[in-house]
Amino acid sequence: MRSNRRPYQGPRTQLVVSIDIGTTFSAASVCILQPGTPPVFEEILRWPKQANPDAKVPSLVYYDSSGKPRCFGAETDSPDTKAEADEEGWIKAEWWKLYLRPDYLPKIDGIEIEIPELPPSRTVDDIFADFLEYVKGQLQVHVTSSHGNGESLWNSLYRNMDVVLTTPNGWEGRHQHRMREAAIAAGLVIRGTQVKFVTEAEAAVIYTAESGKINDWLVEDEHLIVCDCGGGTVDITGYRIQNVSPLRLEEMSYPRCYLAGGVFVNQAAKIYLMERLSGSDWDDETTIEHAMQSFERNAKRSFDGKNTFMTVELGGSKGDIKRGIVRGRLKIQKADMISFFEPSIQAIIEGLQETLHEGGDVANKIIIGGGLSNSPHVFSQLQKWASDLGLKLSRPGGPIEKAVTSGALSWYLDASVSSRVAKFHYGTNVAVPFDRNDPEVACRESEKYQDVLGEWKIDGAWSEIVEKNEKIKTGKEYSAWFHRPFTDADELTVSMDLYAYRWSRPPRFIKDPGCNMEKDGFLHLCTVEADLTSCYTAAPYSTARNKKGQRIKYLQARTLKGVESVPHY
Ligand SMILES: Nc1ncnc2c1ncn2[C@@H]1O[C@H](COP(=O)(O)OP(=O)(O)OP(=O)(O)O)[C@@H](O)[C@H]1O
Ligand SMILES: [Mg+2]
Structure with missing residues (x-):
């Protein structure tokens, strides 16, 4: 990314990595800083057992009954692994990042937070450490395999590498402290000072600005709002553009964080499915899990708010007309689909309204990103809300999944945000x-x-x-x-x-x-x-x-x- 970056001025070669642990997906990038050479950012694009190369890998871990991690990320997705997990009684850890959430985040109407239980012998801190250790292994594979002298580079640099970890807006010092301890426990760093933190939303806005996709919006003294609609959290921050080149941003209001991301759409859908299938031939855990996978892959991602119904696959070819099941597929009516998304959409709109208002109602440009913003229904609702108020809303799209880790490396090198607003x-x-x-x-x-x-x-x-x-x-x-x-x-x-x-x-x-x-x-x-x-x-x-x-x-x-x-x- 960005070839016009100035040559690195530091005295010696240095390794910097950034890791974005998301509620549902994680990513990592690497930068080897060499004196006199413009820094180049490299995303990890191949994670073990990925069907297609992708910068994002599921934040999933399977544990065996002794609490030992058995497989991570895309490895958990293979049918062989699933069969082995069933046979051996492995337990899946998912959405575990949310166990670190602060208890003071605002409550969202219509969302009851129910996060899947952690494996009995592991705490959220242990899972963070296990996952970071897995990521460290992949960083090592990347550096050693993609550079001619990779092995000696890694061996000479990794002990002193700096690690940028990204967090939601709502995470405070004590949450960062726990992530830092996890990085030490993972063997990712030796000293706590090697770990730096930047918010996911801030990293995303830096990347988006540098990508050239919002050049028209980058005008000195103008205001921007960035809204990252992720899997777990919706993070919203307002900025004033102090300077365009080099980019200098100033926070206009304190950064907001809502537990209203994409997983809560799934949570609502799961409750609905369990009720709809209760007492039927499909009323069992395996079928519900299968139906939720189908919902995640298709119904959730393609629902645009206009489809009269969506279907999810239950398996088999049987039907039950009274329940709306035809050839093993269950129909979900439009109104029900809308209801799954509604609390998240309302939280996003309220957060944007408050951010606009607290920033003095001077911003009129909103950048949205994060997985949930890819939903045609969510995006169209936000567009409608914005155009009713005369606001411009853009989803820069493209390789947005790289946004957070690349933006985090830019943040490390450039310190683009010069002032922040105290949240408390x-x-x-x-x-x-x-x-x-x-x-x-x-x-x-x-x-x-x-x-x-x-x-x-x-x-x-x-x-x-x-x-x-x-x-x-x-x-x-x-x-x-x-x-x-x-x-x-x-x-x-x-x-x-x-x-x-x-x-x-x-x-x-x-x-x-x-x-x-x-x-x-x-x-x-x-x-x-x-x-x-x-x-x-x-x-x-x-x-x-x-x-x-x-x-x-x-x-x-x-x-x-x-x-x-x-x-x-
Ligand atoms: N087209 C789509 N329609 C609806 N939801 C989508 C679509 N694409 C992705 N998502 C949802 O986006 C979420 C993942 O987004 P993202 O990768 O930004 O989150 P994350 O980084 O894992 O979470 P967080 O940053 O909140 O910790 C998932 O819930 C996924 O279902
Ligand atoms: Mg994220």
Whole structure:
């Protein structure tokens, strides 16, 4: 991709890979950076046992009863594997990415999240690690087989390679942390710092802009909305184009994430099929699974909203006219087909409306991508909605499946997004003086305590470091000063809890009086520890209420690296 990329300026050859683990499909790309040579991106286009070369491979793993992974990706699709899986009692892990979902994502009307159970002995973190190990093997095969000196290249570079992992908009620091740990457990990287994160939507918009397909839309100061309608999530972000060449984008509103992707269309269809077939000759698990495969291959993908009915294959040649089954095929009427898609379409439209509105209603161009946007019905509904509002909607199409991993490599090289909007308020809990005249403090009298210098205090007050919707410049440090008293006898390690607050206005206290749980809307991000010994030895003594000690002022800072927020002292 993009031959006009500038030659790599780094001092030595470096390997960078990007991996997009999707709910239903995954992909990976490689770039070998050689000093003085323009970087070239290579997608992995051949995965084991693929019938046709394809950049995307199913995010599926079969486990045996001891919890050992037996086959991955397209290998799971072969009839031989399926027969072996049945015989040996292997268990299929699918849609497992969604087990990592944050619990604060908005609830979508009409969608009850029911994700297939994980194999008994594996956690979602284990499956991430197993899948990443499989991808690592394929990256190795790609590098060693597609370069003359591939084997020595791989052996000399893989230990220090950087890995860009993509995530939905809704994933926060702790989800990234778990993915990073999985990458280490998979042997993909040795150090956590080798793993970087970018959102799937951001990678997709960078790729789309670079592909030349939306050149007319790339005008300085104009606004764009990108909407990735994937298998699990719908991710929507609004951007302002700061600069066209080199591309510089600025987030206009905080990135949204909805659990409303294509798998929920299948979920609704499966519930419907089970009801329709209940008590019939076709009422068994194998037939339902077969029918769902047929639905996924045909009915779901070709339904355009106008077909009076679609059919799914149940198998055999029997019929049951009353149930609408003819020669082993079940008819699904148009209205029922529409109902499977409706919650996802509504979630996409609401998300787009909110993004437009929060960005000041200045955007009028929308790029949609992701597998679900290929549905003729979904696309026509979105087009209709957009044209009613005078908005332009484009599905750049083409090899969009490469969009995320190629865009992630561009992101790694170019840092095209220069500022982001804080999705949450970020801050910490601090102690405040106990004040009997302040009703919100007085009601916490039972929690008051004397600090080491003898002052009466209450813990758990909110102290903000970054405000929600604030524009955050990439690489800029956001910091706040905090004070804490110590005496010579005290332990000089401090720990601070970092929180995000979701709603518009954070309350003064993180917890209700006498309550151990954080109030609704707070998310505990992490606990940071720091040794303040050097600050203590440098600070002057002060005496309060006959106690001698020091009040140390220390700085807590967060930097935005990619889409990660990195805390440090
Ligand atoms: N023509 C089509 N019509 C309807 N749905 C489609 C069509 N083509 C693909 N899909 C659906 O798109 C989904 C896969 O999209 P995609 O590959 O973008 O998702 P993913 O990357 O696996 O998921 P996510 O990014 O949400 O984790 C599947 O649910 C698939 O059924
Ligand atoms: Mg995806």
